[in-house]
Amino acid sequence: MTVQITIIGLGQIGASAGLALAEHKDQVTTVGHDKNPEYAHRARKMGAVERIDYNLPASVEAADIVLLAIPANQIYDTLKVIAQDLRAEAVLMDTAPVKAGVVAWIKDLLPAQRHYVGLSPAINPLYIDEPGNGIDRAHADLFQHGLMGISAPPGTPGEAVQLATGFAGLLGAVPYFVDSSEIDGIMAAAHLLPQLSAVALANAAMDQPGWSDIRKMTGQPFCLPTTLLANPDEIGSLSENALQNRENTVRVLDGLLAALTELRNDIDRKDRKGLEDRLEHARSGRAQWWAERARGNWQSVEGGKQEFPKASDILKQQVGGLEKLFHRRDKSDSD
Numbered sequence: 001m002t003v004q005i006t007i008i009g010l011g012q013i014g015a016s017a018g019l020a021l022a023e024h025k026d027q028v029t030t031v032g033h034d035k036n037p038e039y040a041h042r043a044r045k046m047g048a049v050e051r052i053d054y055n056l057p058a059s060v061e062a063a064d065i066v067l068l069a070i071p072a073n074q075i076y077d078t079l080k081v082i083a084q085d086l087r088a089e090a091v092l093m094d095t096a097p098v099k100a101g102v103v104a105w106i107k108d109l110l111p112a113q114r115h116y117v118g119l120s121p122a123i124n125p126l127y128i129d130e131p132g133n134g135i136d137r138a139h140a141d142l143f144q145h146g147l148m149g150i151s152a153p154p155g156t157p158g159e160a161v162q163l164a165t166g167f168a169g170l171l172g173a174v175p176y177f178v179d180s181s182e183i184d185g186i187m188a189a190a191h192l193l194p195q196l197s198a199v200a201l202a203n204a205a206m207d208q209p210g211w212s213d214i215r216k217m218t219g220q221p222f223c224l225p226t227t228l229l230a231n232p233d234e235i236g237s238l239s240e241n242a243l244q245n246r247e248n249t250v251r252v253l254d255g256l257l258a259a260l261t262e263l264r265n266d267i268d269r270k271d272r273k274g275l276e277d278r279l280e281h282a283r284s285g286r287a288q289w290w291a292e293r294a295r296g297n298w299q300s301v302e303g304g305k306q307e308f309p310k311a312s313d314i315l316k317q318q319v320g321g322l323e324k325l326f327h328r329r330d331k332s333d334s335d
Helices: 012-024 037-045 056-060 072-085 100-109 158-171 180-206 211-217 232-244 246-268 272-295 311-334
Strands: 003-008 028-033 065-068 091-094 115-121 147-151 174-177
Touching (some): 012 158, 028 056, 065 072, 072 100, 072 232, 100 115, 147 180, 158 174, 180 232, 232 246
Parallel strands (some): 065 091, 147 174
Antiparallel strands (some): 115 147
16 A cells, blocks of 8 residues: 655755655655745656645645645645645644644644644754755755654544654654654754844844944854855744744743853953853853764663664554554545
């Protein structure tokens, strides 16, 4: 039995998922849709999807799994268009960095017997510092050696969660089970804080009275931290992500303000020792993070706090989940 997976959004995440799934054509059939016809054409040409459907509702009609690999500010409108065309027992997944807001939209728009599981990918460390996130940055191994956060609203059938677990395994990721509120707290620090810090850095520099001269001397220290601001899609979704995850975003921004105040006070007081201690704390902490992130062996780092399934076990679970979930759907379709 093959499963149809429709991927909506064929940028880095969506096209990479398609490329990874292309290695499992005995199990899945992939259909792609993107509002940008050029992206859609290129994704088909590079083998990220087997066919393209330019009609958005039609692209999901026969899908067993629908992956929304689109910015958060596009999810609600997309859900309104496709919700009524999802078949019974279809599983909808998304890769947005915030989940609580998506869960609320799902409750409002998704018909009964359609299920939602949120995915939060942490990409292969090989590509962490690769600039850009469009289709040019798609890789078949983008999710290998990384975790895939899996969260589902209360009441989601176990088979749907199991299916998402198998899907993560097919992409080469290790599933990391976490509830929606917890992953929103994590992503506020891991995803939103760096982006909002880049906004603050850019605005603080550009609002200086001497920016017309300062800009002539800008270099790597200004360019690298603000690289994310060059992507219109990222900026377009940042306000939505921050507002949908307001409490966590405010919390991490308060932490940033406190850290900046401590640095400011050390400099103002000429406290060399305090300042150097903070700089070394940041340097050593980043070095430890980079080494651990590059290894990707979090079970070893965390001392076995969470047991991550082996790839072979993931695939066994996936097959069982498919049979249970879609047997139930076939039965309901025949009634």
